[in-house]
Amino acid sequence: MATVDRKALTRWIEMATLAPSLHNSQPWRFRVDGDTVEVYADPARRLEVLDPEGREMIISVGAALFTLRAAIRAAGRIPAVAAFPDPGVPDLVARVRPGRIAEPGPDALELAAAIDRRHTSRRPFTAAVVPADAVDKLKEAAIHEGARLAVAGGASRTVIVSLGRAAADRLRRRGGYFAELNRWTRPVPGRLDGIPAHAIGPWDALERIPMRDFGVVDSQPSRRGEEFEAFPTITVLTTVGDAPAQWLQAGQALQRILLVATRLHLATTPISQPVEIPAIRDVLSDPRTGRWAQMVIRLGYGPPAAATPRRPVTEVLLAPASEV
Incomplete structure (x- = not known):
């Protein structure tokens, strides 16, 4: 199976950071380990008043995980996901490895294309009924x-x-x-x-x-x-x-x-x-x-929503385990 270079993995991580999160807190971190991406929760960004148990933090990280999966699938790989793979590292939410090569279908491509167009709308909607x-x-x-x-x-x-x-x-x-x-x-x-x-x-x-x-x-x-x-x-x-x-x-x-x-x-x-x-x-x-x-x-249905800012991928990437 063809290997995946770090540049591609970093590009997919950058797409993952476009996921929604509570107050746009972006409570996630990532580490590249060979051809695997480790997805971590970042407790320092948990909202202590609204989210004392970390439930919404994990939901936000889950949204980023799905976005990472969607980016990998659109690139022609089947993502293999192991959730909470190490009980001794509770902040390690998932390991994701680009698996076998497979041509993405139209649905996978359309999902990935929607990643940077998805924005939360806090404006009035029209009276049109959702079909x-x-x-x-x-x-x-x-x-x-x-x-x-x-x-x-x-x-x-x-x-x-x-x-x-x-x-x-x-x-x-x-x-x-x-x-x-x-x-x-x-x-x-x-x-x-x-x-x-x-x-x-x-x-x-x-x-x-x-x-x-x-x-x-x-x-x-x-x-x-x-x-x-x-x-x-x-x-x-x-x-x-x-x-x-x-x-x-x-x-x-x-x-x-x-x-x-x-x-x-x-x-x-x-x-x-x-x-x-x-x-x-x-x-x-x-x-x-x-x-x-x-x-x-x-x-x-409503007007296009404004995008909210995102931290650069360099701020959410952890050092490789070999350098820790």
């Missing part, structure tokens, strides 16, 4: 990664929106919340992480959408209110089980869903507040089946 066949493709994307995507009906959508508002209220009362929010939204010249002002969007004048209000901190300029869609398409991503393995699974499913949605010209907003309060997350989960809510995703 049933598009929803089916997104459900298939979740199933492909061992997860499930449920679309909220009218009544459950109202409940989720209400739960989102309740979660936001509780989070604002949590000690350190505003300081942490300010940390990731503070404008700093040349900053390559966090949420810049241009990506924050307006506030929902009618409070229909349970999105995080990044404009509540002093570092952000005042924003105008706009009217968001009256009947948003809200989905809930779930897994069977709620341990790091399932969080990693959820992150890979999330990114596959977002990339498929991008291919379908859909705008997307991952919404995490309802799953950041345990009591509210319990309501969205189903203890009878062991199915746990991992993320809420808003879908629709």
